[in-house]
Amino acid sequence: MGESGQQSASIERLKPQDKRRISDSTIHRLSLYHRLLGELESDGTKTVSSKQLAELQRLTPAQVRKDLSFFGAFGTRGLGYSVSDLRKKIAEIIGLDRRWNVAVIGVGNIGSALIGFKEFPNRGFDVKLVFDNDQRKIGSNHKGMRVSDIRNLKEDLKANQIDLVILAVPSSPAQKIVDEVVAAGVKAILSFAPTHIDVPPDVYVRSEDMSMELEYLTYALVNNPGK
Amino acid sequence: MGESGQQSASIERLKPQDKRRISDSTIHRLSLYHRLLGELESDGTKTVSSKQLAELQRLTPAQVRKDLSFFGAFGTRGLGYSVSDLRKKIAEIIGLDRRWNVAVIGVGNIGSALIGFKEFPNRGFDVKLVFDNDQRKIGSNHKGMRVSDIRNLKEDLKANQIDLVILAVPSSPAQKIVDEVVAAGVKAILSFAPTHIDVPPDVYVRSEDMSMELEYLTYALVNNPGK
């Protein structure tokens, strides 16, 4: 928290107008708007209202306007928003006005899926490095990527200026690997290991547990039989 | 909403004590507790306090107790909770006291990763069917599963009593396939298609967009340089 962190001067960034922290849900929805605006742009749609933006995602117009209002006033009263302008603004807010270097650790089921994931480059993410600890995999080609030895993790992450790490390893070695990743100076980790990951406060972790996603649904099935 | 949905009489289910809807965050944390209790059980830990349960996940003890209190009183004052009892209770709440039949639609990158995902059977999910529309894949073996023709989707889902569908297809055909799935009577869908999915109100959808997960992190990187 607090008033730390002056922005790099080179980019005049859109940031929250007041000092209030922006909620996770708002960030999530901004991402959603950004994705939808991309679809609309491809369709050739020029302008869009908060009402339309909301309906297409099952949200409320007020919600859409409030989310955007934290960062500025991007619309035109009586008219709505310019699809391409709004998309650019949101891209700037969530950091999609640049490309990001990604490393994938673990070339098992999920790891190899993500390496071959065509959506990533379209959305600004370039998988630059791939690691494993299995001698049979190291050096081999996996969907066009050469698999590196995890023993060189720290050095390779630094040398290649990796911004984001995707962790696709079992739970048992996960924390130890994360410690290495943190030591390499990486500040953002997307983990698929089904266990809690501990990091210093200046490092961001997002944990994805596929089974937990399904459990959400089973809860709903079991508890809302009719809905 | 409303008072619909009497429970099936055969299972005496733990349900919310008051009529207030349980929040998504609570369900998510119950899943987390369940996972952690599993680890503790393997370690041979017999009892656990809300304080411990909280610290291991970076939550507060009050939060843990409140979450549980919506469903009953499972602890012993002065002592804490029995690891194995609490785990069983939570399993019952989120529907993990039974097994679930899953179908995976789309045998691309993510689809095939999930088919081979060993964590699923450990957590109660059995992948029973796998579909694709690619003639070269249909009939072939993918990680031990025979790939079915998506043209028989509706019939096969019904015949095999599929509870949950995992959708791992591109955005463009996603909605059409979902309509089929819904017509087959399936009430829960986990979608990896990076687009909004529309379903009737008695069907539950959870959407996972890998790029959006990364975007969360880029927002943090760009906006909290020092944190």
Next chain:
DNA sequence: GAATGTGAAGGTTTTCACAGCA
């Protein structure tokens, strides 16, 4: 003494409703 279970307080997020502008 130790830790649960829970009303009440405090904080955050969403929705409302309308002033203001194209």
Next chain:
DNA sequence: TGCTGTGAAAACCTTCACATTC
């Protein structure tokens, strides 16, 4: 007239603090 931008109200969620129980 139509739709944005935004304070204020309402709903919701988390934390506090303490009576209660083992």
